[in-house]
Amino acid sequence: xxxxxxxxxxxxxxxxxxxxxxxxxxxxxxxxxxxxxxxxxxxxxxxxxxxxxxxxxxxxxxxxxxxxxxxxxxxxxxxxxxxxxxxxxxxxxxxxxxxxxxxxxxxxxxxxxxxxxxxxxxxxxxxxxxxxxxxxxxxxxxxxxxxxxxxxxxxxxxxxxxxxxxxxxxxxxxxxxxxxxxxxxxxxxxxxxxxx
Amino acid sequence: xxxxxxxxxxxxxxxxxxxxxxxxxxxxxxxxxxxxxxxxxxxxxxxxxxxxxxxxxxxxxxxxxxxxxxxxxxxxxxxxxxxxxxxxxxxxxxxxxxxxxxxxxxxxxxxxxxxxxxxxxxxxxxxxxxxxxxxxxxxxxxxxxxxxxxxxxxxxxxxxxxxxxxxxxxxxxxxxxxxxxxxxxxxxxxxxxxxx
DNA sequence: GTCTATAGTTTGATAGAC
DNA sequence: GTCTATCAAACTATAGAC
Numbered sequence: 001x002x003x004x005x006x007x008x009x010x011x012x013x014x015x016x017x018x019x020x021x022x023x024x025x026x027x028x029x030x031x032x033x034x035x036x037x038x039x040x041x042x043x044x045x046x047x048x049x050x051x052x053x054x055x056x057x058x059x060x061x062x063x064x065x066x067x068x069x070x071x072x073x074x075x076x077x078x079x080x081x082x083x084x085x086x087x088x089x090x091x092x093x094x095x096x097x098x099x100x101x102x103x104x105x106x107x108x109x110x111x112x113x114x115x116x117x118x119x120x121x122x123x124x125x126x127x128x129x130x131x132x133x134x135x136x137x138x139x140x141x142x143x144x145x146x147x148x149x150x151x152x153x154x155x156x157x158x159x160x161x162x163x164x165x166x167x168x169x170x171x172x173x174x175x176x177x178x179x180x181x182x183x184x185x186x187x188x189x190x191x192x193x194x195x196x
Numbered sequence: 197x198x199x200x201x202x203x204x205x206x207x208x209x210x211x212x213x214x215x216x217x218x219x220x221x222x223x224x225x226x227x228x229x230x231x232x233x234x235x236x237x238x239x240x241x242x243x244x245x246x247x248x249x250x251x252x253x254x255x256x257x258x259x260x261x262x263x264x265x266x267x268x269x270x271x272x273x274x275x276x277x278x279x280x281x282x283x284x285x286x287x288x289x290x291x292x293x294x295x296x297x298x299x300x301x302x303x304x305x306x307x308x309x310x311x312x313x314x315x316x317x318x319x320x321x322x323x324x325x326x327x328x329x330x331x332x333x334x335x336x337x338x339x340x341x342x343x344x345x346x347x348x349x350x351x352x353x354x355x356x357x358x359x360x361x362x363x364x365x366x367x368x369x370x371x372x373x374x375x376x377x378x379x380x381x382x383x384x385x386x387x388x389x390x391x392x
Numbered sequence: 393g394t395c396t397a398t399a400g401t402t403t404g405a406t407a408g409a410c
Numbered sequence: 411g412t413c414t415a416t417c418a419a420a421c422t423a424t425a426g427a428c
Contacts, residue, residue: 014210015294018422030423031394039422093345096292098211134342135356142338146330149289160331167367171359214404226405227412235404 001049004042008087014096016042043097044106050088051109057081058116067124068169068177074120075140075165079158082144089148093141125172132172139164197245200238204283210292212238239293240302246284247305253277254312263320264365264373270316271336271361275354278340285344289337321368328368335360 003024007016018039022029036042061077063070082089090096092110102110117137121128143164147157166177199220203212214235218225232238257273259266278285286292288306298306313333317324339360343353362373 012294017420019420028395029421030396030425033423034393094290094292094341095345098208131356134346134353135360138338138342138353138356139335139360140338141342142334142336145290145341146334146337149291150330157330157334160327160334163367164331164335167363170366171363213402215402224413225403226407226414229405230411 001045004046005085005087008046008091009085013087013090014098040100043091043100044103046088047091047102048106048109050092051106051113054078054081054092054113055109055116058113058120063120063123066178067174068166070120070124071136071169071174072162072165074117075136075161078140079144079147079161082141083147083158086148086152089144093144125174136168139168197241200242201281201283204242204287205281209283209286210294236296239287239296240299242284243287243298244302244305246288247302247309250274250277250288250309251305251312254309254316259316259319262374263370264362266316266320267332267365267370268358268361270313271332271357274336275340275343275357278337279343279354282344282348285340289340321370332364335364 004016004021007021007024011017011020018029018032021042022032032042036045057077061073063073082093114133118128118133121133121136125132140161143157143161147154150156200212200217203217203220207216214225214228217238218228228238232241253273257269259269278289310329314324314329317329317332321328336357339353339357343350346352
């Protein structure tokens with residue numbers, strides 16, 4: 001599996017060949033069929049691998065109590081993960097491999113990640129409407145894709161992530177972020193917290 | 197060219213073959229080389245075609261005077277165009293064809309479209325900062341990609357477009373949309389316009 | 393489990409007649 | 411400009427020996 005990811009990063013995901021993959025681990029191409037029924041089974045395992053890693057990150061995430069900060073943490077976690085590895089992002093979030101559809105078993109971790117995202121929303125907002133989660137996902141996904149398309153490896157869109165999330169938080173009716181320092185009492189207006 | 201688009205819509209963009217394309221127009225595959233130097237030259241012509249069509253749409257766009265409505269029109273125009281044709285969207289906005297990079301001539305219309313978008317921003321906002329245009333593009337692009345990925349042919353993300361644009365307009369400091377009917381005087385607060 | 397050998401298919405592209 | 415014939419290369423996958 002590690003060799004498959006390396007191969008994809010070097011030569012592209014769609015152009016990954018069994019010969020090159022086998023050569024990388026000192027095997028012959030036909031020997032791969034002992035471990036995978038077909039080439040698509042390799043993509044399938046990679047797909048599941050990637051989403052399980054997101055799931056692990058998601059579970060390990062420590063969310064700040066302040067709602068906006070929590071939302072920023074969620075968004076940044078996904079953004080950083082998805083902009084770190086192009087073939088992984090392509091396999092998880094696009095249809096770059098013709099005729100490849102993940103099996104239900106491989107798809108299961110992806111479903112769990114989305115379920116967990118709904119739970120995170122319920123924690124942060126007290127409710128988790130589908131359309132809110134959809135908008136949030138599309139927002140973060142749009143920045144990820146733009147980053148890969150127009151400035152791979154750079155910061156051009158990553159810099160806009162917090163602003164985008166704040167925009168969304170405003171739309172969701174979250175209270176403005178408290179000034180730095182200990183969180184103020186909700187009933188007590190923070191001195192000097194007028195808009196900058 | 198029309199046959200190439202049809203072929204891409206039916207069998208996929210990346211799996212388009214010269215034989216099938218030629219068969220569609222009653223030609224032999226080698227005869228295509230009279231008109232295109234290589235397969236990539238066909239993709240190149242398609243790429244230019246698609247962006248020229250966006251440019252035409254963009255130039256023909258009639259923008260409402262009210263800034264939020266204008267922004268919504270711009271966004272909706274791009275969204276509808278990009279969700280209408282999958283291979284066209286893939287060719288324009290992703291890197292689905294390995295080793296294909298548009299030639300500078302084919303890329304020129306895309307550059308003009310982005311230049312025009314900056315001008316539109318200048319018209320609507322009085323200014324056109326790169327980061328604002330970037331955020332707007334990523335926002336619309338994110339909804340387009342989510343629409344294709346999770347609900348092709350549906351309305352799930354298209355329904356969220358106006359909300360997303362309003363979110364962005366708020367962030368940009370545009371005044372709230374006037375109630376239906378004639379636009380109110382800027383100095384006169386609209387009755388009943390407190391937050392909902 | 394791993395190998396060599398190879399089947400079987402598809403592809404982009406070229407040669408050369410007409 | 412268009413055709414037929416074909417090249418040269420690549421690929422996934424299978425057969426069968428060890």
